[in-house]
Amino acid sequence: MDFRFNEDQELLQTTVRDFLEGEITPEVVRELWDTDTGRSPALWKTLAEIGLPGLLVPEEYGGMGMDEVDFVLLLEETGRAGLAEPIVSTAAVAVPMLREIGGALAKEWLPKIATGDAVVAVGHPDVAFVEDAHVADLLLLSNGADEVHAVLAVDADITLQPANDPSRKIASVSFTPTQATCVASGDEARAFLAAAFDRGALASAAQALGACDRMIALAVEYTSERKQFGKPIGSFQAVKHHLAGVKVKLEYARPVVQRAAHSVASGSPLRALHVSMAKLVACEAGVFGAKQTLQCHGAIGYTWEQDLHVWMRRAWSLDRSWGRAPLHMGRVQTALLEDGAPMGSGCTFSSPGA
Amino acid sequence: MDLTFTPEQEKFRAQAREWLAAHVPAEPLKSFDTAEGAKQHREWEHVLNGGGWAMVPWPVEYGGRGANLLEWLIFEEEYYRAGAPKRINQNGIFLLGPTIMEYGTPEQKARFLPKMAASEEVWAQGWSEPNAGSDMANIQTTAIRGTDGDGEHFMVNGQKTWASRGAFGDWLFGMFRTDPDSERHKGLTFILLPLDLPGVTVRPIEQLDGLPGFAEVFLDNVRVPAEYQLGEEGQGWQVAMSTAGFERGLMLRSPARFQDTARRLVELYRENADDVSETVRDDVLRCWIGAEAYTLETFRTVSRLLAGGKIGAESSLNKIFWSELDLKMHELALEILGDRGDLLPGAPAAEGVGNWLDGYLFALSGPIYAGTNEIQRNIISERILGMPR
Numbered sequence: 001m002d003f004r005f006n007e008d009q010e011l012l013q014t015t016v017r018d019f020l021e022g023e024i025t026p027e028v029v030r031e032l033w034d035t036d037t038g039r040s041p042a043l044w045k046t047l048a049e050i051g052l053p054g055l056l057v058p059e060e061y062g063g064m065g066m067d068e069v070d071f072v073l074l075l076e077e078t079g080r081a082g083l084a085e086p087i088v089s090t091a092a093v094a095v096p097m098l099r100e101i102g103g104a105l106a107k108e109w110l111p112k113i114a115t116g117d118a119v120v121a122v123g124h125p126d127v128a129f130v131e132d133a134h135v136a137d138l139l140l141l142s143n144g145a146d147e148v149h150a151v152l153a154v155d156a157d158i159t160l161q162p163a164n165d166p167s168r169k170i171a172s173v174s175f176t177p178t179q180a181t182c183v184a185s186g187d188e189a190r191a192f193l194a195a196a197f198d199r200g201a202l203a204s205a206a207q208a209l210g211a212c213d214r215m216i217a218l219a220v221e222y223t224s225e226r227k228q229f230g231k232p233i234g235s236f237q238a239v240k241h242h243l244a245g246v247k248v249k250l251e252y253a254r255p256v257v258q259r260a261a262h263s264v265a266s267g268s269p270l271r272a273l274h275v276s277m278a279k280l281v282a283c284e285a286g287v288f289g290a291k292q293t294l295q296c297h298g299a300i301g302y303t304w305e306q307d308l309h310v311w312m313r314r315a316w317s318l319d320r321s322w323g324r325a326p327l328h329m330g331r332v333q334t335a336l337l338e339d340g341a342p343m344g345s346g347c348t349f350s351s352p353g354a
Numbered sequence: 355m356d357l358t359f360t361p362e363q364e365k366f367r368a369q370a371r372e373w374l375a376a377h378v379p380a381e382p383l384k385s386f387d388t389a390e391g392a393k394q395h396r397e398w399e400h401v402l403n404g405g406g407w408a409m410v411p412w413p414v415e416y417g418g419r420g421a422n423l424l425e426w427l428i429f430e431e432e433y434y435r436a437g438a439p440k441r442i443n444q445n446g447i448f449l450l451g452p453t454i455m456e457y458g459t460p461e462q463k464a465r466f467l468p469k470m471a472a473s474e475e476v477w478a479q480g481w482s483e484p485n486a487g488s489d490m491a492n493i494q495t496t497a498i499r500g501t502d503g504d505g506e507h508f509m510v511n512g513q514k515t516w517a518s519r520g521a522f523g524d525w526l527f528g529m530f531r532t533d534p535d536s537e538r539h540k541g542l543t544f545i546l547l548p549l550d551l552p553g554v555t556v557r558p559i560e561q562l563d564g565l566p567g568f569a570e571v572f573l574d575n576v577r578v579p580a581e582y583q584l585g586e587e588g589q590g591w592q593v594a595m596s597t598a599g600f601e602r603g604l605m606l607r608s609p610a611r612f613q614d615t616a617r618r619l620v621e622l623y624r625e626n627a628d629d630v631s632e633t634v635r636d637d638v639l640r641c642w643i644g645a646e647a648y649t650l651e652t653f654r655t656v657s658r659l660l661a662g663g664k665i666g667a668e669s670s671l672n673k674i675f676w677s678e679l680d681l682k683m684h685e686l687a688l689e690i691l692g693d694r695g696d697l698l699p700g701a702p703a704a705e706g707v708g709n710w711l712d713g714y715l716f717a718l719s720g721p722i723y724a725g726t727n728e729i730q731r732n733i734i735s736e737r738i739l740g741m742p743r
Contacts, residue, residue, distance in 0.1 A: 001657070
């Protein structure tokens with residue numbers, strides 16, 4: 001039992017944080033908002049240079065060969081930076097799915113992802129829209145609940161659906177399933193889709209932590225400078241207590257997300273439960289953080305010009321990505337009340353049947 | 355990251371489980387805030403200490419088992435799982451004990467710790483005074499150093515209040531103003547005081563549950579030997595902060611307690627599912643997730659401590675989280691019980707209501723004691739977030 005990250009993992013987190021701080025400024029985010037796709041192939045290539053898209057790609061395909069425990073701290077950093085490139089859809093979800101599908105498809109696409117030369121988006125029956133489909137080269141799409149198809153983006157009908165968060169690019173996708181596009185069916189397809197969903201939810205949860213932390217930092221900075229009644233407003237308890245409350249929620253969401261990453265990486269039988277717990281608490285922290293930090297900013301926070309809403313909108317988007325709260329609550333309910341997941345003292349680290 | 359227990363840790367768990375199964379009293383003990391219950395709990399602590407389980411993480415020479423904090427967490431999980439009694443000496447074993455470990459002289463460690471582990475000496479806490487509650491530095495009780503035929507001593511005058519376990523305890527710890535000209539955090543000294551000394555008057559106070567869980571302690575020319583000073587004279591605030599950290603932090607509130615409450619809450623929901631709304635169900639599940647989150651964060655903290663890390667202002671995050679969670683769980687339980695939630699245990703229709711009402715009354719004290727949650731939010735915003743004072 002050692003619930004810590006190792007030195008390499010922490011070093012990589014610092015490296016990625018420093019890199020993103022330099023590259024993904026709020027100005028960069030806003031510039032991307034004004035482009036047609038909201039995405040930048042050049043930026044994606046740059047991210048590939050530090051290994052982000054290919055983090056989960058096996059080394060034989062030019063990737064870093066790491067797992068979700070390595071990735072979770074970095075995903076939090078991408079959330080802190082407000083980075084909206086297809087990190088979740090491609091790096092966190094499509095890569096492991098391609099790895100599991102294997103064969104020629106993996107051989108063809110994984111190396112391209114690792115070098116930043118391809119974007120792959122994933123559709124799931126429980127997720128209404130496909131994230132980043134509009135810039136994808138390949139789509140991994142479900143047909144019903146028990147078929148997975150690999151479809152070239154040029155062969156699909158993709159309609160972008162503008163959303164509240166200008167960084168969030170989601171689309172309706174339709175395609176004609178054929179035997180040639182079908183890469184998995186039956187139990188195998190269901191297993192791939194279930195894993196994809198958990199990975200998407202985990203990655204979104206980790207990003208929500210980072211977004212929440214960034215909003216706290218922005219609010220602390222603003223309330224320490226802004227003066228009213230002759231004092232920084234951050235010296236007033238009413239303001240302090242708002243932010244302390246967010247901090248409590250955030251710090252108790254983080255270990256839940258990190259444990260979920262461990263359960264995904266290790267293939268725990270409780271993976272779905274752990275991921276749903278993580279998605280619930282992390283996104284709750286994010287949405288609560290958005291509300292409280294907006295209040296602490298006052299009117300200036302209510303403007304388009306102030307950067308706070310870059311992360312507020314991220315927090316709202318992530319809450320809606322890869323399963324909204326009722327779906328995840330339903331999965332917790334099933335696990336606990338119907339499937340008899342272990343409960344009570346001494347059960348947190350045990351597996352069913354152990 | 356390794357989230358599995360080693361075979362040695364599993365063996366330790368099995369040992370604890372086996373011993374507890376053979377020794378935990380079949381009938382629940384009376385509350386330790388009654389004379390009869392206090393006696394029962396002291397007897398239980400004697401049995402626990404005899405088995406070597408009273409203070410799992412303490413060194414063997416002080417009455418402990420010499421285990422590490424992870425093993426202590428495992429023991430706590432088994433302790434709650436076995437439904438074992440509450441710890442009457444928690445002020446001693448979880449708060450003062452670690453403080454003596456840090457600040458005590460070798461003589462003090464040998465004098466106090468083994469008797470504390472055995473609960474031969476039960477400790478009351480003397481944090482608050484009538485004018486020093488949230489404003490803990492406003493201590494007015496004086497302890498003036500002097501010498502007489504029997505040696506160096508402090509002459510103590512003043513009043514402590516809300517002294518938990520004061521009614522049936524043997525000793526009291528707290529801060530006293532040893533420099534009468536000093537103000538605020540300066541000039542305070544941490545002193546250990548036997549409650550049977552001449553000049554000590556203990557007046558029990560009935561708590562919300564009607565039992566004397568705390569007391570007023572009047573100190574009128576009480577002569578306390580100087581050897582009962584803990585840490586340096588004038589450094590009382592520093593010593594007390596260390597104790598308060600243990601109180602807010604993980605020692606007093608091990609996750610097992612909340613996991614156990616969460617499990618009972620989910621079971622209560624299951625039994626009454628047909629009568630309860632989906633909103634309540636979701637809140638029950640959220641509480642269960644909260645108890646898991648608390649557990650995970652504790653294991654993360656202990657992993658960090660075992661690797662040489664320290665705990666600081668984070669204990670304020672901890673205190674808010676567990677106290678709000680505990681209260682929410684009990685509120686939900688009463689909501690699920692509906693009309694029967696209002697019944698005292700002896701009521702004819704009270705079968706199956708368990709001890710939720712009593713637990714609710716106790717949970718209400720959580721956001722108040724060990725520094726109110728408002729004080730904790732100040733600490734978080736100033737010391738963790740760096741907001742202006």
